[in-house]
Structure formats: C-alpha cells, structure tokens
Amino acid sequence: MTGKSNPSLWWRLSWQLSLVIVAVVAAVILGLCIWATTIMSPNIAMEEEIGSAIAGAAARDSRGRLELKETPQLRALKEQISSLWYVAATVDGVSVSYGAIPPAYAELAHLVHLFDDADIRGSAATNEVATVDSAETAVGEVRILFGGVADKGSPVFALLAKAYPIYISLLAVALPAIFLAIPRIVGRALTRVSDVAEKASQIEPRRHGTRLPVDGIPKEVAPLVMAFNGTLGRLENEARKRQRFLIDAAHELRTPIAIMQLRIDGMTEGQERSRILDDVARLADTAEQLLDFERNDQAVDLDGTVDLVEIAQTAVGDIAPLAISAGYEISFHREVERLNRSGSAPALTRAIGNLVRNAIDHCGGRGEISVTVSSRGEISVTDEGPGIPADHQELVFEPFYRVTPKSQGAGLGLSLVKQIVTNHGGRISLQSSPHGTKVTIQL
Incomplete structure (x- = not known):
C-alpha cells in the first residue's frame, strides 16, 4: 500500500534533481551578473532611467534647436539625484547641459554627438565615472553624457534587466529538457528495482529456492536485496525442519495406530468397540492428511x-x-x-x-x-x-x-x-x- 508514508522515490528524485539544476542555472546567471558589475560602469544602474527621462523631455524650440522640457519625470530625477549632471546632444552637434560638469569632462561636451556608447573612468584628474548612452526621442537620436549617479540604483538588477533575452532563451531551452529528461533518467535507473519488486511479489511461500536477482541493481540497493535473499534462505531452512518433523511424526503415528486397530479388532462386538474404531480411523485419516499436506509441495x-x-x-x-x-x-x-x-x-x-x-x-x-x-x-x-x-x-x-x-x-x-x-x-x-x-x- 502506498500513501503519504511511502512517497514515490522516482517522484522525489525527479523533482529534487530538477530543482537543484534549476537553482544552479539561476545561480550561474546571477553570478555572471554580479561578476559583470565589477568590470562594467557603475552608472549602468541609472542608464535606463536617465535615458527615459531625457527622451520624454526632448523637444525643439522655435528655432528648431534641441531643448529639454521640465517634465515631471525629469524634475523628479533631478530632485532625487542632486549630484546629477548631463550633456544631451543631437547627432548634428546641438547640445543641452545640466548640473556641475566636472572639469575633466567639460572639454568633451562639444564632442558628445560623436559617441554612441562609452564608459569613461580611470582618469588621474577625477574619480568621477561618466557614461555616454543614446536614446531615441521625438526629435531623433540623442546622445547623452552623464555622471554623478555611480552610487545610485542596483547594477545587478540593471544587468538582469538588460540581459533577459539571453537568460530567458537559455531557460526556455533548459527547463523543458530538465523536467523531461531527468524523470526519464531516474525512471530508467529505477527500472531494475521495479523488476526486483515485481519478482518479490511473485514468490510463493511453499516454492523454495526462489531468490531475487542482484545483477544490475544499484549498489545502494543491493545490500537490501541480498539481506532479503538471506532471510528467504533462513525461512526455507526452518520450513524444511518443520516439514521434516511433521512428516516423521506422521510416519511414526502409523505404527501405533495399526497396532491399536489390530487390538481393537480382537475386542468383543459392541457400541464401545465401534466408537473406538471410529476414533482410531479418524486418527489414521488425520495422519494421512498431514503427510499429504506436507508432501504435496514436493x-x-x-x-x-x-x-x-x-x-x-x-x-x-x-x-x-x-x-x-x-x-x-x-x-x-x-x-x-x-x-x-x-x-x-x-x-x-x-x-x-x-x-x-x-x-x-x-x-x-x-x-x-x-x-x-x-x-x-x-x-x-x-x-x-x-x-x-x-x-x-x-x-x-x-x-x-x-x-x-x-x-x-x-x-x-x-x-x-x-x-x-x-x-x-x-x-x-x-x-x-x-x-x-x-x-x-x-x-
């Protein structure tokens, strides 16, 4: 009988192994993102938010030049990050700036439109980290040089958000393979155990000499099978002793029963003689049935x-x-x-x-x-x-x-x-x- 106290080994191994592999894949993805933060710009955490705010604020003034309107999103960003500075430029070189641009980067302001993407750091003149990113706006492509946000946001989550096409594709391929392949692998590994269980269910108590096969059994399960075979051997030895005793006892009863019948035959006819003869006949019949019962499985x-x-x-x-x-x-x-x-x-x-x-x-x-x-x-x-x-x-x-x-x-x-x-x-x-x-x- 199976139930809560006897869970399926196939099911337990399948879901636990699948869970372990999924956890390993997730840990690898997270680990790669953490490692990437050590080599990429710390500004990566704010790239999306700054690009979105500037893209929503970009417009052209009456002379057709670039201007950034004070949208609620841009205003909130400035209030949130007091150290924020940026230079936004169209591809034709028209730029708009905000904040205190570090002197080391002030000379790059008129060159921002030349860069599509850049990570600027390691200068001896400043510890400030700067980033060049591009954004699609209502007035066309705008290229943004910004800084003052290195301690804001979470680079790990930002990388996870940027890299989702990679790991989502990986998981889409890996997860079905994991949940389909592992149950099959575990099932094949346990097939031999199921064969042994079926063989055990077919063992008849009066059919001696039957043993469970050990060949092909996992070494963790083999001791249990061998112990079961040893138990079968001991039970058979005890059964043979009992059978031998009962057969010998029934044989030994035959002689005194025959003697009793001869002596009763010499008694005077009467009701008592008939009753005793019936009792002895039943005793003889019981002895013969006992012999038949014990010899019938031979x-x-x-x-x-x-x-x-x-x-x-x-x-x-x-x-x-x-x-x-x-x-x-x-x-x-x-x-x-x-x-x-x-x-x-x-x-x-x-x-x-x-x-x-x-x-x-x-x-x-x-x-x-x-x-x-x-x-x-x-x-x-x-x-x-x-x-x-x-x-x-x-x-x-x-x-x-x-x-x-x-x-x-x-x-x-x-x-x-x-x-x-x-x-x-x-x-x-x-x-x-x-x-x-x-x-x-x-x-």
Missing part, C-alpha cells in the same frame, strides 16, 4: 494427461460406501463423456475425495451429496448441510482451521484441496447458505 508430475470425468467418478465410487453408511445419498453427474486436462491423477482424486469427506463430516448425516463435472472444466461438490457462516468462508481453506473447535478432523482437508488446485494452476470457490454448501474447483 516434486509432483503435473504434466500428465488426466480425464476429469474419470477421476471424479473414481473418487465418488471409492467414498460412496462411507457416505451411504453415514446416512447420505450420493450422486454423480457429468455434462461430457471425457474432459482432459494436464495434472496429477492421484492428487486430483485426493482433492475430490477430501471435498466429499468434508461434506460427510459436517452435514449431520442427512441429505444428498452430489458431484458434478461441467464442460468448462469445473468439478463441483454440493451438500445440503447447515452451511458455513459468512465470516468463516475465507478461513476454511487455512491449515488446521475448523469452523467449530469440537468438529471432527484436523482442519487439513480443504487446505489440502486448495494446495492441490493451486499447484495445478486452477482456482477454488465456495458458495454457502443455510440450505447447503457448494465448493467448485476450476482447472
């Missing part, structure tokens, strides 16, 4: 061809005397003459016999037990007993489970049936009501 030939009709008919014939002596009517029905499937005839015969025996043990000695083979490969055993409560129906196939603690048997019959059917690649279903129970095997 090597069994499931590739032989079997006739389900013949198998079911044989099982009914073998157990019919027991059902009749217990007070039941038993019948056999078939929809086809033959129905071949791949499987083990002895194992399937035991499965059908156990279903009928289960009906005999739990239906109170009355009613009819019917066995039906359909053309779809289904074998159904139906009884007219009291039924199985709904909350017990999923549990009756568990080993050693009994609907009532005092019921006969060890609770292995239906579990053995399910094990045999699972080994044959089939499925088993149960339908029950107060009027009877129907168990169906489909191969």
Whole structure:
C-alpha cells in the first residue's frame, strides 16, 4: 500500500534533481551578473532611467534647436539625484547641459554627438565615472553624457534587466529538457528495482529456492536485496525442519495406530468397540492428511494427461460406501463423456475425495451429496448441510482451521484441496447458505 508514508522515490528524485539544476542555472546567471558589475560602469544602474527621462523631455524650440522640457519625470530625477549632471546632444552637434560638469569632462561636451556608447573612468584628474548612452526621442537620436549617479540604483538588477533575452532563451531551452529528461533518467535507473519488486511479489511461500536477482541493481540497493535473499534462505531452512518433523511424526503415528486397530479388532462386538474404531480411523485419516499436506509441495508430475470425468467418478465410487453408511445419498453427474486436462491423477482424486469427506463430516448425516463435472472444466461438490457462516468462508481453506473447535478432523482437508488446485494452476470457490454448501474447483 502506498500513501503519504511511502512517497514515490522516482517522484522525489525527479523533482529534487530538477530543482537543484534549476537553482544552479539561476545561480550561474546571477553570478555572471554580479561578476559583470565589477568590470562594467557603475552608472549602468541609472542608464535606463536617465535615458527615459531625457527622451520624454526632448523637444525643439522655435528655432528648431534641441531643448529639454521640465517634465515631471525629469524634475523628479533631478530632485532625487542632486549630484546629477548631463550633456544631451543631437547627432548634428546641438547640445543641452545640466548640473556641475566636472572639469575633466567639460572639454568633451562639444564632442558628445560623436559617441554612441562609452564608459569613461580611470582618469588621474577625477574619480568621477561618466557614461555616454543614446536614446531615441521625438526629435531623433540623442546622445547623452552623464555622471554623478555611480552610487545610485542596483547594477545587478540593471544587468538582469538588460540581459533577459539571453537568460530567458537559455531557460526556455533548459527547463523543458530538465523536467523531461531527468524523470526519464531516474525512471530508467529505477527500472531494475521495479523488476526486483515485481519478482518479490511473485514468490510463493511453499516454492523454495526462489531468490531475487542482484545483477544490475544499484549498489545502494543491493545490500537490501541480498539481506532479503538471506532471510528467504533462513525461512526455507526452518520450513524444511518443520516439514521434516511433521512428516516423521506422521510416519511414526502409523505404527501405533495399526497396532491399536489390530487390538481393537480382537475386542468383543459392541457400541464401545465401534466408537473406538471410529476414533482410531479418524486418527489414521488425520495422519494421512498431514503427510499429504506436507508432501504435496514436493516434486509432483503435473504434466500428465488426466480425464476429469474419470477421476471424479473414481473418487465418488471409492467414498460412496462411507457416505451411504453415514446416512447420505450420493450422486454423480457429468455434462461430457471425457474432459482432459494436464495434472496429477492421484492428487486430483485426493482433492475430490477430501471435498466429499468434508461434506460427510459436517452435514449431520442427512441429505444428498452430489458431484458434478461441467464442460468448462469445473468439478463441483454440493451438500445440503447447515452451511458455513459468512465470516468463516475465507478461513476454511487455512491449515488446521475448523469452523467449530469440537468438529471432527484436523482442519487439513480443504487446505489440502486448495494446495492441490493451486499447484495445478486452477482456482477454488465456495458458495454457502443455510440450505447447503457448494465448493467448485476450476482447472
């Protein structure tokens, strides 16, 4: 089950790596802008604002000469920067000046119209930094020499604003590549882990020797896979010990059970003798079921061809005397003459016999037990007993489970049936009501 406590590793790695790369790209862009401020004029922060103010104020007087009107924008700029000075000139050499122009730059005033762009600094005569910039105005191109603004504005943000065509284009190309490529790369890196998880989900508890593959697994995940394989090995060893013990115990029970039966056979006929014989028979049957249950997951030939009709008919014939002596009517029905499937005839015969025996043990000695083979490969055993409560129906196939603690048997019959059917690649279903129970095997 997945949820908030089990986030997707693919999603987490994808967005975190994408975020890191985006942060690196942003840091590089910002770093380049900061570095550029060390080599470019500090006046760059005010270039846009001064050019805009002068462009909005530029006009021609009555004689057609350049003049700068006192617009609100230009007035606000002068009030904001008291040290501001500038020389604005048209390309034909007509100029207008404002402020205290440093003597070192006063001689350049009549030459401003010759420069399109310039950064003037490093003179021994002054520490003032001057800049020449151009602006498009209502009267044509105006070239502006200005200064006194070196400590105003933020050069970094100004550079970011000027360089946006470069980094916006870079981000437009890089971001889709990042968010498309990284999830794909991470997904491919985790593919092998997903394969191992799928393999783990297919491990059957009674199929020993299965291990998860380690080849191709990232080295950070490989120790977990190897630890899981080690755990599987230890569990299998314990399962083999338990299986060996139960098989040996069931074998050991056979001898004293046989001795008890011989001694009881020599007893005088009577009700007590019959009761003891029934008890010993149940004990012998439980020992045989235990052996069948523990041996059923060992090597069994499931590739032989079997006739389900013949198998079911044989099982009914073998157990019919027991059902009749217990007070039941038993019948056999078939929809086809033959129905071949791949499987083990002895194992399937035991499965059908156990279903009928289960009906005999739990239906109170009355009613009819019917066995039906359909053309779809289904074998159904139906009884007219009291039924199985709904909350017990999923549990009756568990080993050693009994609907009532005092019921006969060890609770292995239906579990053995399910094990045999699972080994044959089939499925088993149960339908029950107060009027009877129907168990169906489909191969």
